[in-house]
Amino acid sequence: MSPSDVRPPAEPKIAERDARRMEGRTALVTGASRGIGEAIADRLAAEGATVILCSRKEPGLVEARQRILARNPGADLRVEPCHVGHAHDIVALFERLDAQGIVVDALVNNAGTNPYFGPMMGAEAAAWDKTFDVNLRGPFEMSRQVARRLIDADRPGAIVNVSSIFGLRAAPLQGIYGMTKAALISLTRTLAMEWGGAGIRVNAIAPGLVETRLSSALLASDEIVARYNERTALGRPAVPAEMAGMVLTLLSDAASYTTGQVIALDGGWLIG
Numbered sequence: 001m002s003p004s005d006v007r008p009p010a011e012p013k014i015a016e017r018d019a020r021r022m023e024g025r026t027a028l029v030t031g032a033s034r035g036i037g038e039a040i041a042d043r044l045a046a047e048g049a050t051v052i053l054c055s056r057k058e059p060g061l062v063e064a065r066q067r068i069l070a071r072n073p074g075a076d077l078r079v080e081p082c083h084v085g086h087a088h089d090i091v092a093l094f095e096r097l098d099a100q101g102i103v104v105d106a107l108v109n110n111a112g113t114n115p116y117f118g119p120m121m122g123a124e125a126a127a128w129d130k131t132f133d134v135n136l137r138g139p140f141e142m143s144r145q146v147a148r149r150l151i152d153a154d155r156p157g158a159i160v161n162v163s164s165i166f167g168l169r170a171a172p173l174q175g176i177y178g179m180t181k182a183a184l185i186s187l188t189r190t191l192a193m194e195w196g197g198a199g200i201r202v203n204a205i206a207p208g209l210v211e212t213r214l215s216s217a218l219l220a221s222d223e224i225v226a227r228y229n230e231r232t233a234l235g236r237p238a239v240p241a242e243m244a245g246m247v248l249t250l251l252s253d254a255a256s257y258t259t260g261q262v263i264a265l266d267g268g269w270l271i272g
């Protein structure tokens, strides 16, 4: 398909503008058992998407599904365990989805890890491998699995990668993590260029400090939180739900002419 064949979505009729924004869409959210991923899954379900909840551990996913269902009665939520750092797990996941006739047209690469906190000089190869496998190779493989199927079916779609402000600035004591998040931005831009002609948009968000389990070590330090708050225009960390609205927008037709972008959701940290 050449870029000139790609048409923007038709102008919605007035009644449709009020319709739920993800009706008829199938979203897959990695790292959906808690934190930012659960908040995103919740928001997409509220907007009518079928949502596939993915992370390593099934019990956590089942609990997240119950919480999301309680807030969104009748939502169509599937649970699919998958370790995104293991390529064979990703292949098996998409084989299971194929067998059920499920085609994902909205992917959120949110699962992430940060196993080493300390200076680069002391970083071990195992931490490098794990961080790159989960934070970078996972989104790369997941995105290819989704895009291959959409291109074969001649269908549009959208992908959002969850990067970090530490992918845009130096990340002292979180250097390997920061490198993976910077590379994820590069991946976002390249895939946006390569797949734009097929109607697949690829964007990223770069959260600041968000109150989750992943950031609990940072949040436990009064000094780190005070320094963050001082530099941040809004003067506070975020809660996970504050990440979900922008992801919804980027996945929906509201962002039909937006691709290859990195949107900072940082309360103004980067301008500080």
Ligand SMILES: NC(=O)c1ccc[n+]([C@@H]2O[C@H](COP(=O)([O-])OP(=O)(O)OC[C@H]3O[C@@H](n4cnc5c(N)ncnc54)[C@H](OP(=O)(O)O)[C@@H]3O)[C@@H](O)[C@H]2O)c1
Pocket: 030, 031, 032, 033, 034, 035, 036, 037, 054, 055, 056, 057, 058, 060, 061, 082, 083, 084, 085, 110, 111, 112, 113, 134, 162, 163, 164, 165, 206, 207, 208, 209, 210, 211, 212, 213, 214, 215
């Ligand atoms: N919190 C922040 O301040 C902050 C800031 C910037 C960016 N981020 C990014 O936001 C994303 C979500 O983080 P969070 O703060 O919400 O963390 P979180 O609350 O610790 O949640 C992490 C999620 O990822 C899943 N996960 C971890 N390793 C996985 C793997 N190998 N395969 C599949 N799923 C895996 C976890 O579930 P299982 O244990 O079941 O696998 C869990 O659902 C990450 O990419 C993180 O880098 C967070």
